[in-house]
Amino acid sequence: MQKRLVLDEGQIQIILRRFCHQLIENHDNFDNTVLLGLQPRGPIVLDKIVKLLQEIAGVKVPSGYLDATFHRDDFRRRDFPLKANETKIDFLVEGKKVILVDDVLYKGRSVRAAMDAMIAFGRPQKVELMVLVDRKLTRDYPIMPDYFGTKVHTLESQYVVVEWAEQGYEKDAIWLTEKVKL
Numbered sequence: 001m002q003k004r005l006v007l008d009e010g011q012i013q014i015i016l017r018r019f020c021h022q023l024i025e026n027h028d029n030f031d032n033t034v035l036l037g038l039q040p041r042g043p044i045v046l047d048k049i050v051k052l053l054q055e056i057a058g059v060k061v062p063s064g065y066l067d068a069t070f071h072r073d074d075f076r077r078r079d080f081p082l083k084a085n086e087t088k089i090d091f092l093v094e095g096k097k098v099i100l101v102d103d104v105l106y107k108g109r110s111v112r113a114a115m116d117a118m119i120a121f122g123r124p125q126k127v128e129l130m131v132l133v134d135r136k137l138t139r140d141y142p143i144m145p146d147y148f149g150t151k152v153h154t155l156e157s158q159y160v161v162v163e164w165a166e167q168g169y170e171k172d173a174i175w176l177t178e179k180v181k182l
Contacts, residue, residue: 094122108141
């Protein structure tokens with residue numbers, strides 16, 4: 001299987017720091033801002049951002065994890081039953097500026113579903129999207145990230161693999177690979 005490195009550990013760290021500086025610039029003291037990591041992989045990115053914001057600016061931004069599994073428009077079309085992940089939000093999003101955080105933006109289905117799921121916690125004032133990788137040219141929905149680490153042009157036959165040390169990999173890295181054919 002061919003594998004091409006998209007972002008290495010150092011590049012990921014630079015992007016995460018840039019995200020933090022952009023958030024500080026755009027949201028100032030974060031009085032009315034919350035961060036939501038989209039399950040299943042967004043919480044890892046979110047936790048890194050929250051930690052860096054604390055280090056860089058000394059701010060503790062309210063954050064949580066949002067699962068949108070059963071809000072997806074394609075969840076019934078799978079060959080196997082989907083398993084939901086944990087939603088962990090201990091605040092309302094009513095009137096807040098919400099930043100949705102994920103690792104890869106592909107077709108936009110997860111983001112669209114997350115916006116539906118988020119309504120259970122109130123109606124936000126504004127919603128922004130932050131992703132490490134924006135897979136261009138593959139959208140089913142007209143969704144664009146407000147913050148992105150890198151953009152990659154991919155084919156339907158390709159897959160973006162995100163590896164985190166927290167998940168047992170040697171180090172953080174993002175790869176572009178060919179989808180495995182069964």
